[in-house]
Amino acid sequence: MNISSKLHENAKRLPDKPAYYFQDAACTYRELDGAVSKFASALLDMGVKKGDHIALLLGNSPHFVIGLYGAIRAGATVIPINPIYTPDEIGYIINNGDVKVVVALDLLIPLFEKMEDHLPKVEQLIFCETPKEKEQELDVTKLSIFPKMKSFTTVLASGNPLYQGPTINDEEVAVILYTSGTTGKPKGAMLTHKNIFSNAQDTANYLKIAEEDRVIATLPMFHVFCLTVALNAPLMNGGTIIIVPRFSPGDIFAITKKYEATVFAGVPTMYNFLLQYPEANVVDLQSLRLCISGGASMPVALLKSFEQKFNVLVSEGYGLSEAAPVTCFNPLDRPRKAGSIGMSIVNVENKVVDELGEEVPIGQVGELIVRGPNVMKGYYKLPEETAHTLRDGWLYTGDLAKMDDEGYFYIVDRKKDMIIVGGYNVYPREVEEVLYSHPAVVEVAVIGVPDMNFGEAVKSYVVTKENVTEQELLAYCQEHLAKYKLPSSIEFLEELPKNTTGKILRRALKDQVLSK
Known part of the structure; x- marks a missing residue:
C-alpha cells in the first residue's frame, strides 16, 4: 500500500465526499x-x-x-x-x-x-x-x-x-526531501513508500483524524510537517483538507468559521500571531477540536495562553525529515504535558542514549534516537553521511532530549547548531559559506538569537580585511539565500572567540547575547 x-481506495469508498476545498471550490x-x-x-x-x-x-x-x-x-x-x-x-x-x-x-x-x-x-x-x-x-x-x-x-x-x-514496491523511494546539512550543502533524505504511507497512517490514527475532520493546510506543502500531518494524514482516513495558499491570521479565523474546521496545524510563530491578532474572535475557532504544533519548541506561556483564550487543546509533537517526519505527539487520551513533545506514536520507538549508544536513565539528557517503519532509507548519494546517521537500525537525530517516568519526551537543546526561524530550519554553516565567499570577509560565525515574532533570528559575526558595510553584506546574502535564512543583523568584530585548536566557538557568542 x-x-x-x-x-x-478511498475514492471508491467515498466518491462524493470532498477531498479538499480550495478558494471556495470543492473537489471530491x-x-x-x-x-x-x-x-x-x-x-x-x-x-x-x-x-x-x-x-x-x-x-x-x-x-x-x-x-x-x-x-x-x-x-x-x-x-x-x-x-x-x-x-x-x-x-x-x-x-x-x-x-x-x-x-x-x-x-x-x-x-x-x-x-x-x-x-x-x-x-x-x-x-x-x-x-x-x-x-x-x-x-x-x-x-x-x-x-x-x-x-x-x-x-x-x-x-x-x-x-x-x-x-x-514498498521499499522503492517515493520522496526525496532535501534538508540542510552541516557542510552547508543540502542532503536528500530518501523516504520510501513504506516510510511515507506508514507515518501518514500512524499519525492520522494517533491524532484520531477521521472522515468528519476538516484539516487546515496552511503550512507549506513542500515542507514535511504539512506534507504528512495536514495533507497525507487526512487523506488516509477520508478526511477533508482546506487548502490555504498562505498564512494570514485574519484568513485563518474566517476560514475556520466558514468551513467549521476541526484541526489546525501550525508552528509556534503562527499561534503567536493568532493569539496577538487584534480582531481575534474566540467564536470563530470554536469548531476546532485539536491544534497541532511542531517545527520548533512552543513556549509554555504561549501554549497555555492560546489554550485558555480559545478553549482548544494544543498537542505538541516532534519530527524530522529523515523520519517522514513524526516520531512523537502528546496523546489525546491522557493529560497533555506543556513543554513536552509527547510520547512515541504507534509503531515508532524513541530512545535517549549516551555517546556509546546506551540508553540513559530516566530524566538524564542524551541524544534522541528513533526507529520504525518511518525511518528513511538513507541520504541520496551520500553513503558516509547515511552510515553516520543510521546505526544498528536506529536514526540518530542529533537532538538532545530526556524522558520522564511516564514516557514523555522533552527536547533540551539542539546537538547541532540549528537555528529555527518561524518553523524553518537554518544551519549556520550554510549562511557562513555565503559570507565567506565575499572577498572582504575573513572569518564568520553565525548563531541564532531570540526573536519575539519568529522564535529565533539569524545573527552573523564577521571579521573583515577591508571596509565593507553591513548593508553591502546583507545585499550580498540576499543574492544567495532564501529570505528566512538571511541574517537579521551583522556585527563586526576584531576577532572571533576560539578554543586552543583554533575552532571558532559559536557557543561563546551565544552566551554573550543571552547574558545581555
Missing part, C-alpha cells in the same frame, strides 16, 4: 483520484519512467496535491522544493537530485529560462498557471526553454482517468 493507492475524492490518474498517465506519455525524479516547486494548491499523488502513482520519485529559494539553491537540488521533470509555478518560468544551460538533466518543464493581471501575463513563446514546456492544464487534459500505474 502507498498513499496514492490508498487515495484510490472521485474527482481528485481521476485527476491523479490523468497526471500519472500523462507523465508516462511524456517519457517518464518508473524511478525517474520529478521536482515540485509549488505553493499550497491543487497542483501540488495532484502533482505529488500523480507522480507517485506513475512510480516516479518526488522532490519538493521551496519555490522561493534562490536560483543557486534551486539549481543545486535539481542537479544533485537528478531531476528529469520540473513542475513549477509559471511565475518561475523566467528563472528557468535563465537557468536552462545549467540544468542539463531536465527534459520537461510543466508550468502551473496562476491568476494574474493582464499586463503581467507571460508570452511563453518568446522563451528559449519553450520547446521543453507544457502547461499543467494541457498535461492533465491529455491523461487517462482510469490509469493506475505500475506495480510499486
Whole structure:
C-alpha cells in the first residue's frame, strides 16, 4: 500500500465526499483520484519512467496535491522544493537530485529560462498557471526553454482517468526531501513508500483524524510537517483538507468559521500571531477540536495562553525529515504535558542514549534516537553521511532530549547548531559559506538569537580585511539565500572567540547575547 493507492481506495469508498476545498471550490475524492490518474498517465506519455525524479516547486494548491499523488502513482520519485529559494539553491537540488521533470509555478518560468544551460538533466518543464493581471501575463513563446514546456492544464487534459500505474514496491523511494546539512550543502533524505504511507497512517490514527475532520493546510506543502500531518494524514482516513495558499491570521479565523474546521496545524510563530491578532474572535475557532504544533519548541506561556483564550487543546509533537517526519505527539487520551513533545506514536520507538549508544536513565539528557517503519532509507548519494546517521537500525537525530517516568519526551537543546526561524530550519554553516565567499570577509560565525515574532533570528559575526558595510553584506546574502535564512543583523568584530585548536566557538557568542 502507498498513499496514492490508498487515495484510490478511498475514492471508491467515498466518491462524493470532498477531498479538499480550495478558494471556495470543492473537489471530491472521485474527482481528485481521476485527476491523479490523468497526471500519472500523462507523465508516462511524456517519457517518464518508473524511478525517474520529478521536482515540485509549488505553493499550497491543487497542483501540488495532484502533482505529488500523480507522480507517485506513475512510480516516479518526488522532490519538493521551496519555490522561493534562490536560483543557486534551486539549481543545486535539481542537479544533485537528478531531476528529469520540473513542475513549477509559471511565475518561475523566467528563472528557468535563465537557468536552462545549467540544468542539463531536465527534459520537461510543466508550468502551473496562476491568476494574474493582464499586463503581467507571460508570452511563453518568446522563451528559449519553450520547446521543453507544457502547461499543467494541457498535461492533465491529455491523461487517462482510469490509469493506475505500475506495480510499486514498498521499499522503492517515493520522496526525496532535501534538508540542510552541516557542510552547508543540502542532503536528500530518501523516504520510501513504506516510510511515507506508514507515518501518514500512524499519525492520522494517533491524532484520531477521521472522515468528519476538516484539516487546515496552511503550512507549506513542500515542507514535511504539512506534507504528512495536514495533507497525507487526512487523506488516509477520508478526511477533508482546506487548502490555504498562505498564512494570514485574519484568513485563518474566517476560514475556520466558514468551513467549521476541526484541526489546525501550525508552528509556534503562527499561534503567536493568532493569539496577538487584534480582531481575534474566540467564536470563530470554536469548531476546532485539536491544534497541532511542531517545527520548533512552543513556549509554555504561549501554549497555555492560546489554550485558555480559545478553549482548544494544543498537542505538541516532534519530527524530522529523515523520519517522514513524526516520531512523537502528546496523546489525546491522557493529560497533555506543556513543554513536552509527547510520547512515541504507534509503531515508532524513541530512545535517549549516551555517546556509546546506551540508553540513559530516566530524566538524564542524551541524544534522541528513533526507529520504525518511518525511518528513511538513507541520504541520496551520500553513503558516509547515511552510515553516520543510521546505526544498528536506529536514526540518530542529533537532538538532545530526556524522558520522564511516564514516557514523555522533552527536547533540551539542539546537538547541532540549528537555528529555527518561524518553523524553518537554518544551519549556520550554510549562511557562513555565503559570507565567506565575499572577498572582504575573513572569518564568520553565525548563531541564532531570540526573536519575539519568529522564535529565533539569524545573527552573523564577521571579521573583515577591508571596509565593507553591513548593508553591502546583507545585499550580498540576499543574492544567495532564501529570505528566512538571511541574517537579521551583522556585527563586526576584531576577532572571533576560539578554543586552543583554533575552532571558532559559536557557543561563546551565544552566551554573550543571552547574558545581555
